[in-house]
Amino acid sequence: MDVIVYSIPVFFMLILLELLFDYYKGRKGGERKYRLNDAFTNISCGIVDQSSDIFAKVFTVGMYVLAFEVFAQFRFWSLPQTWWMWIIAFFAVDFAYYWAHRWSHGVNLFWLGHVVHHQSEDYNLSVALRQGAFQKVFTFWVYLPLAIIGVSPEWFITIKAINLLYQFWIHTEYVERMGWLEKVLNTPSHHRVHHGSNAKYIDKNHAGVFIIWDKMFGTFQVEEERPTYGITTPTATFNPIYAHTQPFQRLWAELKLMPSFGDKIRLLFKSPGWYPASLGERPEAPIQREKFQRELSLQENIYLLTQYFIVVVITAVFLFTLDQFTGFEKGVYLTFVFIQLLTLGMYFDKEQKRQKAEVFRLMTTILFSAFVYFHLSQPLPSLILAVLVLISFVWWNKIRQTKHYELVQ
Secondary structure, X not given: OOHHHHOHHHHHHHHHHHHHHHHXXXXXXXXXXXXXXXXXXXXXXXXXXXXXXXXXXXHHHHHHHHHHHHHHHOOOOOOOOOHHHHHHHHHHHHHHHHHHHHHHHHOHHHHHHHHHHHOOOOOOHHHHOOOOOOHHHHHHHHHHHHHHHOOOHHXXXXXXHHHHHHHHOOOOXXXXXXXXXXHOEOOHHHHHHHOEOOOOOOOOXXXXXXXXXXXXXXXXXXOOOOOOEOOOOOOOOOOHHHHHHHHHHHHHHHHHHOOOHHHHHHHHHOOOOOOOXXXXXXXXXXXXXXXXXXXXXXXXXXXHHHHHHHHHHHHHHHHHOHHHOOHHHHHHHHHXXXXXXXXXXXXXXXXXXXXXXXXXHHHHHHHHHHHHHHOOOOHHHHHHHHHHHHHHHHHHHHHHOOHHHHHOO
């Protein structure tokens, strides 16, 4: 059982509760912690991660199982299947997570997979779902020593999932300091520091569950002033596909600037921000900046929220019934979801070509509906999807004809 997938309804329930509380605080004059476009991007990145994970796990989990089985013949011990050994394994997995996380911040190549999680300029529970699809591929090797010493794949997968589940609730600004628990556990206060782009907060508090690792290895920082969230070079997009591809484009541009082959290799394994001495140092990014924003009309936001809800429902149904599909069917689903998120993201970014993108998205949905009908032999879901596309097209065309839409071009 995929613990993360089965926790999705709980995630959305908690996000909704925080959103309602945020709305209440906003009505009382407080600062809002949620923006629709940013929350859309956060959750969409989670969809990209979980959807692509059905293929990534073939490699990452497969490598762990392979290491466990290959070294089984050399182990002259067997770890007892007891509660106290489970607790030791829990600490061991969290310790490995600390180093995987720390190296994800300290090595340019690994940062490609993790930077997506830090791009949001807000801080709320939806940010917890904003995960990079490539992160597991870049850091799977950190956990292989656990397989070598005999932590079974079943234990590892379960403990790793619990570790990630714990980290969901610490992505909030509505929980203050937690007294003596701050000495041992990773808390919202500690993790707010980790998401800060302030100079004193960068590369601090890498813990998963236990903050003790940061205190032991010199990466701990207490929360002082309120963090400025995001990364030092803003992503400036609400498109979840761009959010994943942009770091690769930036690193590629930097590689082309490197004066020698050796510098190109060093750039890959140096920390983000490194430049060879011959190119000088980069200027420091300003700490205070306005959040990236694109304003859309209320009608457009309601329309996009409805379309996005449809995508979330399709994704949830697919992930909960994953074992019923072939590799080809999973590939079709993945392509469909990526097109949906790409085009909806173009709309949230208010790109000039969003009209053509929306037509393409609706046509793709019709094709997906035909696939569901003819290939999966599911006439009712196919019919429902086709009707929703027809309603969406009429609705969207009406929005396009409004005076306000013309003014925001």
